[in-house]
Amino acid sequence: MHRFILRRLLMMIPIIIGVSLLIFIIIDLVPGDPGSNLLGPGARQEDIDLMNEQLGYNYPLLQRYGVYMYNAVFKLDLGKSYSTKKPVFTEVVNRLPVSLTVAFNAIMFSLVFGVPLGVLSAVKQNTLFDRIPTGLALLLASQPAFLIGLVLMLIFSLHLGWFPVTGAASWKSYIMPMVALGLPHGGRQLRFTRSSMLETIRQDYVRTAKAKGAPPRRVIWKHAMQNALLPVITVAGNSFGVLIGSAIATETLFGLPGLGTFVVMGIKQKDVPVVTGGIIILAVIFSFVILAVDISYAFVDPRIRAKYSGRRG
Amino acid sequence: MMRAELNSEAPNTAADILVFKKESRWKEIWRRLKKDRVAMMGLVIICAVIFLALAANLIVPYSTALKMNMKLRLAPPSAEHWFGCDGYGRDLLARCLHGSRVSLLVGFATSFATLLAGGMLGALVGYVGGKLDDLVMRALDIFSSIPDTLFAMAVVAAMGPGILNICIAISLTNIPGFVRMVRSSVLNIAEQEYIEASRAGGASVMHILSRHVLPNAVGTLIVQTTANVASMILTAATLSFLGLGINPPQPEWGALVSEGKEFLRTAPHLILIPGFMICAASFAMSVLGDGLRDALDPRLRT
Numbered sequence: 019m020h021r022f023i024l025r026r027l028l029m030m031i032p033i034i035i036g037v038s039l040l041i042f043i044i045i046d047l048v049p050g051d052p053g054s055n056l057l058g059p060g061a062r063q064e065d066i067d068l069m070n071e072q073l074g075y076n077y078p079l080l081q082r083y084g085v086y087m088y089n090a091v092f093k094l095d096l097g098k099s100y101s102t103k104k105p106v107f108t109e110v111v112n113r114l115p116v117s118l119t120v121a122f123n124a125i126m127f128s129l130v131f132g133v134p135l136g137v138l139s140a141v142k143q144n145t146l147f148d149r150i151p152t153g154l155a156l157l158l159a160s161q162p163a164f165l166i167g168l169v170l171m172l173i174f175s176l177h178l179g180w181f182p183v184t185g186a187a188s189w190k191s192y193i194m195p196m197v198a199l200g201l202p203h204g205g206r207q208l209r210f211t212r213s214s215m216l217e218t219i220r221q222d223y224v225r226t227a228k229a230k231g232a233p234p235r236r237v238i239w240k241h242a243m244q245n246a247l248l249p250v251i252t253v254a255g256n257s258f259g260v261l262i263g264s265a266i267a268t269e270t271l272f273g274l275p276g277l278g279t280f281v282v283m284g285i286k287q288k289d290v291p292v293v294t295g296g297i298i299i300l301a302v303i304f305s306f307v308i309l310a311v312d313i314s315y316a317f318v319d320p321r322i323r324a325k326y327s328g329r330r331g
Numbered sequence: 332m333m334r335a336e337l338n339s340e341a342p343n344t345a346a347d348i349l350v351f352k353k354e355s356r357w358k359e360i361w362r363r364l365k366k367d368r369v370a371m372m373g374l375v376i377i378c379a380v381i382f383l384a385l386a387a388n389l390i391v392p393y394s395t396a397l398k399m400n401m402k403l404r405l406a407p408p409s410a411e412h413w414f415g416c417d418g419y420g421r422d423l424l425a426r427c428l429h430g431s432r433v434s435l436l437v438g439f440a441t442s443f444a445t446l447l448a449g450g451m452l453g454a455l456v457g458y459v460g461g462k463l464d465d466l467v468m469r470a471l472d473i474f475s476s477i478p479d480t481l482f483a484m485a486v487v488a489a490m491g492p493g494i495l496n497i498c499i500a501i502s503l504t505n506i507p508g509f510v511r512m513v514r515s516s517v518l519n520i521a522e523q524e525y526i527e528a529s530r531a532g533g534a535s536v537m538h539i540l541s542r543h544v545l546p547n548a549v550g551t552l553i554v555q556t557t558a559n560v561a562s563m564i565l566t567a568a569t570l571s572f573l574g575l576g577i578n579p580p581q582p583e584w585g586a587l588v589s590e591g592k593e594f595l596r597t598a599p600h601l602i603l604i605p606g607f608m609i610c611a612a613s614f615a616m617s618v619l620g621d622g623l624r625d626a627l628d629p630r631l632r633t
Contacts, residue, residue, distance in 0.1 A: 036473035047489035153369075156621070160614035162565050162585070164572050165606040168592055176596050263480025267569045271592070281481070282573050285488040297485050301477045308476070 022316055030309060035087075037301045042083045045294045051075055052290065055100040086294075096299075097291035099284075106295040109280065114299075117276035121265055123196040125254065128204030133250060136211025140219065140246075141238055151208060158205030163264035167198035167271045184273030195268050203261055210253045211246070218246040248319050255311025259304055363626035370622020376615035380608070384435050387428040396425040396582050405598040414604050418594055423587075427605055430582035435612065437498055437583075438564040444502040445509050446556045452506070453513025454540055454548070458521055464514075471507040479504040480569060487575045497576050501566050505559060512555055516548045550627035557620035561613045568609050584609045 053069035054061065070076055074085055089095040096106035135155070139148040158166075174194060175183040181190050218224060219242050227241045228234070266278030273279070277296055284292030364370055383390070400420035408415040414423035456464045474482075486500035520526065521544065529539050568585030570576040577583045579590075584605045591601030 032469075033473055033476050036470075037476050040473060041477065041485055044485045044489045156617055157610070157614060160561065160565070160610050160617055162568050162572070162606075162609060164569065165588060165602070165609065168588065168595060168602050168606070172595055172599050172602075259475075259478035260480075262478040263566070263569060266480060266484070267572055270573060281484065282575070285484060285575060288488075293485070293488050297477075297481055300481055304478050305476045 023313055026309060026312055030305060033305050034302055037305065038087060038298045039083055041297050041301065042086065042294060043079065045290055045297070046079060048288060048290055048293075050288060050290075052100070055288070055290070056098070056103070090295075090298075096295035099292050100289045101287050101292075106291050109292075110277065110295060110299050113275055113277050113280050116274055117265065117269065117278060119192060120195050120199065120269060120274060120276060121258070121261055123192060124199035124203060124261060124265070125258070127196050127200030128207050129254065130204075132204035132207030133211050133247070136208040136250075137215050137238070137243065137246070139208070140212045140215035143216065148212075152212060155205040155208040155212075158201050159209065161202050162267070163199045163202055164267040164271050166201055167194060167268050170194045170198055171271075191272065191274065195272050195274060198271075199261065199264055199268050202264065203257065206257060206260075207250070207254065211250050214249045215242060215246040218242045221245075248315065251315055251318070252311060255307055258307045262300060262304060360623075360626045364622055367622040367625065369618050370626070373615040373618035373622065376611055377619060380431060380612050380615070381435060383428060384431040387432055390428060391422070391425040393425075393429055395422055396429040397421065397580055405594055405601075407598070408600060415598065415600050417587075417590060417601055418598075423601065423604060426582040426587055427584070427608055430584050430587055430605065431608060431612075433494060433577060433581065433583040434564055434567060434585070434609070437494065437501065437567040438560045438612070438616075440498050441501040441505065441563045441567075442556050442559040444498070445505045445559060446552060448502070449506045449509030450513050450545075450552055453510040454517050454544060456510070457514035457517030458536065458540055458544060467510070468514075471510055474503075475507040475511075477504075480566060483566065483570060484573070484575055487570065492575055492578050494577055497567060497570055500570075501563055504566075505563065509555065509559070512551065513548060516551045517544055520544050520547045554620055554624040554627060557616055557623055561616035561620065564609065564613045564616070 051066070051070055052073050052075050053066035057065055057069060074082060077085070086097070089097075090107075094107050096110065098104065099106055099109065102109075132155075135151045139151045142148050171183055171194065174180045181194050182188075185191055219238075221242075224237060224242050227237045232241070262278075265276070266282060268274075269276040269278035270282050277300055281293060281296035281300070283289070284296060364374075387393075398421060400416070403412065403416040403420035403422075405418060406412055406416040406420070412422050412424065414427060417423055417426065452467065456467045477485075482504045483497070483500035486503060487496055490496040490499070526539060526543055529543055534542075564584075567576060567583075568588070571583045571585030572589045574586075574589065577586055579586065587605035588602045588609070591598070591605070594601050
């Protein structure tokens with residue numbers, strides 16, 4: 019088990035290097051140089067050249083990447099924003115809690131209604147208790163989060179006045195983003211829980227449990243549920259990536275000062291340090307979520323545990 | 332069940348097999364699909380949307396979608412303008428129709444590109460295995476560690492907005508997952524005895540891949556591609572909503588919602604109508620994908 023965790027942790031190093039290098043290369047294609055962007059249109063060419071020289075812009079790509087990563091890891095420095103001239107790192111740190119709150123709330127919300135309804139529809143397969151939730155789930159999963167957000171805004175902010183339209187003034191501002199993000203996500207969660215549960219119900223050991231006369235409730239909660247929920251964890255983790263995507267749109271819509279809004283603004287203003295820093299940080303967080311999912315999966319699944327405890331790495 | 336048993340009566344000659352496969356397999360699938368009312372509803376919706384998108388120029392010329400008329404600013408739906416008018420007095424029906432061309436084009440083109448590139452790469456690494464497999468899969472691990480929309484945003488940031496660029500961006504983000512899926516399905520098929528028999532008979536890798544492996548994986552490919560269209564329509568809409576999709580004033584569903592959001596209070600139809608079209612298209616493709624999955628492999632029916 020320790021071996022597994024250690025190995026998985028070591029695998030993070032090449033992944034993080036690869037991810038950051040890939041993003042660095044892509045963003046490097048954005049036209050323009052940092053000197054003229056930082057100094058503005060009125061600057062003299064000599065000043066621009068000097069600035070580029072100081073920032074190390076004239077070095078080859080890989081060398082610049084090395085310097086960038088060195089500064090990021092050891093000095094917590096992701097460069098300065100072209101437009102605000104503020105350090106990107108502080109901005110990211112300030113915005114991170116907002117994004118994490120939005121994502122965490124949405125995942126919890128989606129699990130709270132997705133998993134139980136998924137189990138229900140699997141157990142009551144082909145009845146109304148199955149058809150209505152699954153139909154609804156598919157409908158929800160076909161909505162972009164920003165659209166649900168807009169409809170919520172229309173009803174609950176503009177007509178009923180219960181929640182503020184935009185901003186992050188109080189906890190109330192986080193309710194609608196949570197629902198907007200959580201509903202489509204919960205729809206996907208429901209569908210997955212259902213199919214995983216259906217698969218488990220058909221397994222031999224579930225039939226055995228039924229045959230030996232275990233009460234149905236016990237068969238479902240004890241025998242089937244525990245195994246059916248394992249893949250659900252993985253999906254919850256992997257779909258975190260989809261969630262980040264829709265979270266960016268949701269944050270922008272509700273004007274929440276999160277990382278998503280930061281990156282979108284950066285792209286629109288061609289603010290290279292903001293875009294590189296923001297995307298790399300989000301991607302690294304995402305890899306850590308996947309790591310956490312993998313490890314927790316190994317903890318709860320005896321099969322994986324057995325695979326790694328018996329033999330070497 | 333009866334049908335499945337009938338199918339297991341193996342025909343004798345190669346010609347028989349060919350006829351047998353071509354005739355009945357797809358008919359059989361179509362027969363099962365036709366019974367699935369929800370999937371058929373999806374098929375009808377998506378065909379209608381595609382038809383409207385193709386016929387957009389015949390219904391209203393593209394210039395109507397761009398023509399501004401401040402007198403009609405935010406006009407509600409009426410007999411003359413069925414969907415009302417937007418913040419510049421442009422006819423929303425025309426914009427939705429012409430917008431659907433872009434949205435559907437992006438959805439289908441990216442899925443098709445993913446199918447081609449991801450399918451070939453997945454089949455190759457799955458079948459060849461070994462070092463190539465290791466190398467490609469590690470590279471894909473890195474790719475898929477970047478959330479899809481984020482990666483697409485980075486690509487759009489680098490190349491600028493525009494239909495071709497979002498198509499490239501969205502396809503790139505979806506290829507890793509597709510490769511993985513095809514690979515595992517090919518790994519499954521490659522273990523079967525008929526593949527071994529073919530290899531023992533001296534068939535080349537390309538022959539085995541194209542004649543045996545791919546035809547057997549085709550079901551998975553179709554289902555996944557259909558589901559991909561649904562999710563890519565959503566991704567494209569999200570990118571456009573963020574202003575990272577197409578170049579204004581060109582209409583696109585996500586961009587229409589984004590333009591409409593400023594008038595949420597006064598003219599909610601500006602977001603509700605294009606929003607409804609996004610959902611309808613994506614929903615239709617999803618139910619069609621589900622139906623196809625069940626029709627292609629009734630054993631998996633859930």
